[in-house]
Amino acid sequence: MTTATGNQDRHSFFLNMGPQHPSTHGVLRILLEMDGEYVLEAEPVLGYGHRIQEKMGESRTWKAFMPNTSRLDYVGALICTHGYVGLIERMAGIEVPPRAEYIRVITSELNRIGSHLLWLGAFLLDLGAFTPIMYTFDDREQILDILEDVTGSRLTYCYYRVGGVNRDIDESFIEKTRDFIRRLRGRFKIYQDLITDNIIFIKRVRDIVRFTPDMARRYGLTGPLLRSTGIRYDIRKNEPYSAYSEFDFEVPVGTTGDCMEAYQVRIREMEQCLRIIEQALDRLPEGPVLVKTPRKLKLPPGDASFSVETARGELAYYLVSDGSDVPYRLKIRSPCFSNLSLLPEVCRDMLLSDLVMVLGTLDLVIPAIDR
């Protein structure tokens, strides 16, 4: 600790935030140089949860790596798996039945809402508001129940297969999903009153940080944070994969790019997810949900990339195949990695309590960063 012995020097001290700090949401460590309550420099220290996923990808067959993909961004596991099966199908030239693509869209969007709800609760918990997480988890619980019925798991889903999905959805799934859509639409009003219009919340999150489009380009910022700066960029719209081009939905954007706008983008995004699910249920095609693929799937030599819009931004898989049934190189680009990399720039001269809000806004999933 330093004491004020003069006014010409910068009296700073170092503070370790994490790796076991509740508001880093996982084993992330941030080394802070502080001046009183103000952050002078922040340096994220990564790697505590590094499992060398990319090497694992090179040591097993395409299909055997599938469960790993749901352990990257485990809050949006289905979306991560979506990208991986999409990549294999793209390279192998496998046509997926329309019904399977629709089921993927429905389940992915449910997963996205679940992810946003978890974020919403945890974000407010960081802020010191305990009540909202009770509401968001109540809603998220419904999604987990719906997905459990069809996928068999509640968090690290491995439901998609190369060529379709593991099992078909039934009437009960459709009915429960429609009930959930009705339910969540009714809840937005509660969230509006409880959070959005809450003066304490507004004062804590408004204008504490400014994300800009140029910053987004320099750091590769994607997802709701990018959209909060006013750039309408969503992989589901800009490079539509799966069946996304068949649905009518909007991409909500903000204007100034602060925590409040990122919050609003996420809330409005949940409404759009409901619209997509509703349309997909209404127009659900008949037919098979899985095409037969060879047990030993060999991909042609060459390279390919596949990007999906996760709840946090662009997740990209890039693979190099040498013609065998095991990847030669599999690169996983996680949105959280790039999103976190701008933290040192944005949090300079910020209050420590505001840094917690920025970290919350980034919506980090550490296993996806460390891989």
Added chain:
Amino acid sequence: MDETDRLIDDLGGLPAAVNRVDYRRRGFHLEVLLNAEQVRKLAGMLRDREFYLSFVSAVHLLPAIEVLYQFASFALPCRIMARAAVTEGGTMPTISDMFHGANWHERETRDMFGVVFTGHPYLEPLLLPEEDADLKPLLKAEGELKTVDKISAQPKKDAAEPPAEEER
């Protein structure tokens, strides 16, 4: 002539080999093969055109490690995959002054492959612990190493024709 065509022309002048590829098969629009000396020029050009950096990584091949750069644009439907072989000393110029996000990606690439990015402000281990700084876990063992042509899309009859038709 649209914006992508103009970009292809400019990239070709780097000089670099620029191929328009089939997006449905590859997941990107342009493949750019260039030398290490041109990487900074490429980055500068894409920075001016408001591209963002998706990632930097590498792949271990014979005769050299190739560094991968993926760029995309918020405005244009144009995803670029660039590959450059590292020079014999194992170095590559950094682009982290133009694309600040490359800072971490380059550190990770150094962790995994040992590629040294010259001009990088802080090339310390990122994901690996300090004591494993020279582990280079993603380098291939001798027997697993493949040459560049083994991992390039073979110009098979069915694969080569559709893009050719598109050009006409």
